[in-house]
Amino acid sequence: xxxxxxxxxxxxxxxxxxxxxxxxxxxxxxxxxxxxxxxxxxxxxxxxxxxxxxxxxxxxxxxxxxxxxxxxxxxxxxxxxxxxxxxxxxxxxxxxxxxxxxxxxxxxxxxxxxxxxxxxxxxxxxxxxxxxxxxxxxxxxxxxxxxxxxxxxxxxxxxxxxxxxxxxxxxxxxxxxxxxxxxxxxxxxxxxxxxxxxxxxxxxxxxxxxxxxxxxxxxxxxxxxxxxxxxxxxxxxxxxxxxxxxxxxxxxxxxxxxxxxxxxxxxxxxxxxxxxxxxxxxxxxxxxxxxxxxxxxxxxxxxxxxxxxxxxxxxxxxxxxxxxxxxxxxxxxxxxxxxxxxxxxxxxxxxxxxxxxxxxxxxxxxxxxxxxxxxxxxxxxxxxxxxxxxxxxxxxxxxxxxxxxxxxxxxxxxxxxxxxxxxxxxxxxxxxxxxxxxxxxxxxxxxxxxxxxxxxxxxxxxxxxxxxxxxxxxxxxxxxxxxxxxxxxxxxxxxxxxxxxxxxxxxxxxxxxxxxxxxxxxxxxxxxxxxxxxxxxxxxxxxxxxx
Amino acid sequence: xxxxxxxxxxxxxxxxxxxxxxxxxxxxxxxxxxxxxxxxxxxxxxxxxxxxxxxxxxxxxxxxxxxxxxx
Amino acid sequence: xxxxxxxxxxxxxxxxxxxxxxxxxxxxxxxxxxxxxxxxxxxxxxxxxxxxxxxxxxxxxxxxxxxxxxxxxxxxxxxxxxxxxxxxxxxxxxxxxxxxxxxxxxxxxxxxxxxxxxxxxxxxxxxxxxxxxxxxxxxxxxxxxxxxxxxxxxxxxxxxxxxxxxxxxxxxxxxxxxxxxxxxxxxxxxxxxxxxxxxxxxxxxxxxxxxxxxxxxxxxxxxxxxxxxxxxxxxxxxxxxxxxxxxxxxxxxxxxxxxxxxxxxxxxxxxxxxxxxxxxxxxxxxxxxxxxxxxxxxxxxxxxxxxxxxxxxxxxxxxxxxxxxxxx
Numbered sequence: 001x002x003x004x005x006x007x008x009x010x011x012x013x014x015x016x017x018x019x020x021x022x023x024x025x026x027x028x029x030x031x032x033x034x035x036x037x038x039x040x041x042x043x044x045x046x047x048x049x050x051x052x053x054x055x056x057x058x059x060x061x062x063x064x065x066x067x068x069x070x071x072x073x074x075x076x077x078x079x080x081x082x083x084x085x086x087x088x089x090x091x092x093x094x095x096x097x098x099x100x101x102x103x104x105x106x107x108x109x110x111x112x113x114x115x116x117x118x119x120x121x122x123x124x125x126x127x128x129x130x131x132x133x134x135x136x137x138x139x140x141x142x143x144x145x146x147x148x149x150x151x152x153x154x155x156x157x158x159x160x161x162x163x164x165x166x167x168x169x170x171x172x173x174x175x176x177x178x179x180x181x182x183x184x185x186x187x188x189x190x191x192x193x194x195x196x197x198x199x200x201x202x203x204x205x206x207x208x209x210x211x212x213x214x215x216x217x218x219x220x221x222x223x224x225x226x227x228x229x230x231x232x233x234x235x236x237x238x239x240x241x242x243x244x245x246x247x248x249x250x251x252x253x254x255x256x257x258x259x260x261x262x263x264x265x266x267x268x269x270x271x272x273x274x275x276x277x278x279x280x281x282x283x284x285x286x287x288x289x290x291x292x293x294x295x296x297x298x299x300x301x302x303x304x305x306x307x308x309x310x311x312x313x314x315x316x317x318x319x320x321x322x323x324x325x326x327x328x329x330x331x332x333x334x335x336x337x338x339x340x341x342x343x344x345x346x347x348x349x350x351x352x353x354x355x356x357x358x359x360x361x362x363x364x365x366x367x368x369x370x371x372x373x374x375x376x377x378x379x380x381x382x383x384x385x386x387x388x389x390x391x392x393x394x395x396x397x398x399x400x401x402x403x404x405x406x407x408x409x410x411x412x413x414x415x416x417x418x419x420x421x422x423x424x425x426x427x428x429x430x431x432x433x434x435x436x437x438x439x440x441x442x443x444x445x446x447x448x449x450x451x452x453x454x455x456x457x458x459x460x461x462x463x464x465x466x467x468x469x470x471x472x473x474x475x476x477x478x479x480x481x482x483x484x485x486x487x488x489x490x491x492x493x494x495x496x497x498x499x500x501x502x503x504x505x506x507x508x509x510x511x512x513x514x515x516x517x518x519x520x521x522x523x524x525x526x527x528x529x530x531x532x533x534x535x536x537x538x539x540x541x542x543x544x545x546x547x
Numbered sequence: 548x549x550x551x552x553x554x555x556x557x558x559x560x561x562x563x564x565x566x567x568x569x570x571x572x573x574x575x576x577x578x579x580x581x582x583x584x585x586x587x588x589x590x591x592x593x594x595x596x597x598x599x600x601x602x603x604x605x606x607x608x609x610x611x612x613x614x615x616x617x618x
Numbered sequence: 619x620x621x622x623x624x625x626x627x628x629x630x631x632x633x634x635x636x637x638x639x640x641x642x643x644x645x646x647x648x649x650x651x652x653x654x655x656x657x658x659x660x661x662x663x664x665x666x667x668x669x670x671x672x673x674x675x676x677x678x679x680x681x682x683x684x685x686x687x688x689x690x691x692x693x694x695x696x697x698x699x700x701x702x703x704x705x706x707x708x709x710x711x712x713x714x715x716x717x718x719x720x721x722x723x724x725x726x727x728x729x730x731x732x733x734x735x736x737x738x739x740x741x742x743x744x745x746x747x748x749x750x751x752x753x754x755x756x757x758x759x760x761x762x763x764x765x766x767x768x769x770x771x772x773x774x775x776x777x778x779x780x781x782x783x784x785x786x787x788x789x790x791x792x793x794x795x796x797x798x799x800x801x802x803x804x805x806x807x808x809x810x811x812x813x814x815x816x817x818x819x820x821x822x823x824x825x826x827x828x829x830x831x832x833x834x835x836x837x838x839x840x841x842x843x844x845x846x847x848x849x850x851x852x853x854x855x856x857x858x859x860x861x862x863x864x865x866x867x868x869x870x871x872x873x874x875x876x877x878x879x880x881x882x883x884x885x886x887x888x889x890x891x892x893x894x895x896x897x898x899x900x901x902x903x904x905x906x907x908x909x910x911x912x913x914x915x916x917x918x919x920x921x922x923x924x925x926x927x928x929x930x931x932x933x934x935x936x937x938x939x940x941x942x943x944x945x946x
Contacts, residue, residue, distance in 0.1 A: 032722070035679055043862050046680055051854040069867050099865045150722065151675045290723070371612075406609055481605070485598065486558040491551045492580060492588045501549065516556050517586050524582065526556045535551075 017112040024114040028142040031150040036284040045106040052139040061135040181329035184315030212264040214246040244416025251425040278303040287335035294325040419479035494524040554588040640683025642784040644763040649690040653792040673852040697754030701735040757801040783860040791822040829872040839872040
């Protein structure tokens with residue numbers, strides 16, 4: 001589950017990192033955005049930011065490096081507590097340990113977000129009196145100021161929260177908002193999977209799905225995995241098919257899905273000349289609003305008002321009377337939270353429909369080592385998703401059972417789903433009992449390991465296995481089975497008169513990069529289809545030269 | 548004069564190569580040339596047929612628990 | 619078969635970078651009023667509280683699932699007390715989860731609650747402390763914190779499925795009290811079992827108990843001389859997240875002396891007496907024949923034998939042999 005939130009973070013981070021510095025500085029003027037961006041950083045980066053935050057002077061790079069434990073490469077390393085990690089003894093030159101790589105990655109990300117700048121300063125060495133060049137890191141002053149204010153509470157939050165106390169309009173209950181948002185969201189997902197939808201999503205959503213590459217307008221094709229069931233509407237958008245990326249999207253958890261769509265929206269909005277700073281600020285601010293409260297529209301900028309209407313389509317906002325108030329739904333308020341316990345759409349829908357007490361288990365798939373699968377769910381969406389790679393056999397009132405078979409997995413693989421996605425999905429939605437058992441097993445293994453041996457061997461690292469390893473390995477093997485054969489269209493060259501002719505053509509093909517296979521003894525080689533034109537030209541030129 | 552033959556390069560492991568040759572043994576119009584242990588040149592149009600045949604042969608060797616239930 | 623060896627069986631390593639479990643920070647503040655008066659010119663409780671509040675806000679800002687708990691250890695009026703969350707208010711924890719997305723609100727909420735409770739605590743202190751005994755101790759507060767942590771990390775996740783890690787920060791200004799040795803040691807061993815690391819922020823005198831606590835639980839011990847930089851200490855050295863601990867070098871400045879020392883005289887000893895009940899070590903047999911730690915009475919006969927000074931046999935003068943046989 002941490003993997004999918006990691007994926008979400010990388011996509012959001014990629015977008016943020018690609019923004020120019022001026023945009024970053026404007027973003028950091030709002031303390032809420034500062035906090036939201038802070039939460040998206042990896043843990044070590046957060047630590048570095050905190051250590052620089054309250055420090056009046058800038059810190060040298062070496063000092064920051066000293067915090068990280070030098071890596072244990074295959075041989076034991078010096079165990080002195082504060083040795084600089086650059087002096088770690090390694091097995092082979094140029095090797096960079098895991099810790100150091102992690103640290104480098106964190107620093108790189110901080111620099112790309114313009115949170116940290118490195119500056120070369122000349123410091124006088126107190127012992128020798130010499131001037132040495134030292135690399136020193138400084139925190140972005142705008143960020144520093146606003147974040148400090150946020151932490152020390154000295155800045156009165158200038159967001160919407162302070163102004164809301166008027167309730168002349170009846171308040172909307174949380175359950176209603178939940179139901180509303182889920183209905184909208186599941187609509188979109190059902191549309192993607194291809195099952196019946198009571199009401200098609202709006203044109204804005206459809207074009208967004210198309211632009212993000214999750215669905216595609218295709219020709220009539222009998223080999224599509226999910227049959228279309230729309231009643232003859234001519235508009236192309238309404239008859240889109242899901243793509244490989246779309247399948248990947250379906251298997252992610254809801255937070256990642258929302259963010260992916262929001263990022264796509266951001267990219268589209270830039271083309272529409274909407275100020276990206278405003279849009280980002282609004283999104284982060286949404287993440288900080290309180291569920292169930294209404295907020296007046298007057299406090300938003302123009303760009304943000306336009307966004308409101310768009311966001312209604314995704315189920316993020318409930319906007320009953322235009323131009324007065326809006327309500328954020330649970331999907332909006334958990335935008336910036338990392339809680340992976342946020343229930344999937346199907347789980348919440350279940351609870352809402354049953355109206356019963358909160359379901360105790362989050363994630364409801366039980367998987368046995370004999371590949372039999374049992375899933376406690378009644379949501380048609382989850383069942384449709386499971387159907388993509390599981391051969392479902394029986395359906396009960398509160399559960400479906402089936403088997404993961406070679407055929408079902410191959411079917412999924414043919415549709416573009418990868419084995420990793422399937423495994424991640426199973427892990428995310430595993431029953432809590434399975435997770436508990438796996439943790440207990442892991443603890444036992446770790447205790448046994450630490451009692452038996454002192455040194456840690458890299459090869460035998462114990463990790464948490466929620467899904468039985470037999471199933472995981474078998475799914476990966478089935479994926480490997482799929483591409484035992486690789487084919488490339490092109491041309492085979494043979495029957496060369498002498499070695500020199502062969503060499504000339506073959507080397508030329510190599511240089512141009514169209515060579516696929518070559519055998520110098522037999523004087524044959526194979527080039528791609530695109531390469532034949534270039535080779536022909538070259539061969540003709542050679543002939544003319546000789547002639 | 549060197550010749551250029553149009554075809555498809557097939558890269559696989561030796562066991563699959565042997566299977567493809569076996570499929571070819573019946574009709575003789577699939578494999579154009581054998582290159583080495585892991586590469587063959589095959590007629591472009593016959594590739595879907597080869598893949599389907601290969602899948603069928605390999606499926607014969609794998610256990611499908613559903614078969615016995617449906618039987 | 620290289621393909622299988624490579625791709626299929628590449629183990630995905632459990633990366634620190636992907637560890638996003640929320641954590642619970644429990645802060646135990648030593649509010650021994652007698653000790654605080656000793657630090658009068660250096661730092662006052664208000665200053666400390668301000669720094670602690672900033673630390674709490676920083677902890678909450680790390681992760682939306684992070685939580686905090688604050689306890690005070692002792693006062694003349696009552697023993698250890700929870701400042702936050704208020705044990706009497708059952709709705710708090712529910713409200714916390716609602717507020718977690720709204721960061722400013724959450725900060726305000728937590729901060730105000732703590733200040734309120736602290737004010738109540740201080741208001742209830744008697745003005746004339748002459749005959750009052752100090753109630754409560756650090757060990758007591760630590761056990762309360764540990765049981766809260768246990769509830770949140772072990773018992774609740776079974777029903778809701780949220781895993782939580784925990785760490786504890788002890789802010790202490792007093793010296794060690796040998797009376798508290800056994801309960802204190804029990805606390806740190808249970809913290810070790812629960813994998814809760816204990817960080818210590820020490821002002822005033824050094825304390826070997828707390829040094830041991832941080833050593834055993836993989837925590838950080840900092841003896842702070844310059845209290846004006848308190849916020850910095852709190853937000854850097856004492857702020858290391860449980861998920862980061864495996865890869866960080868801990869900036870502990872403790873040098874623990876692991877040699878045995880007598881409980882009564884505090885001298886390092888090599889040979890001494892041991893109480894057979896609680897195993898504490900003495901260099902001299904304590905008066906009253908009672909063990910100071912466990913109050914168990916030693917057997918009189920055995921003590922008498924041990925106390926007996928060795929009998930010195932008078933030296934028999936041997937005449938020196940010089941050219942002849944001497945007579946005694």
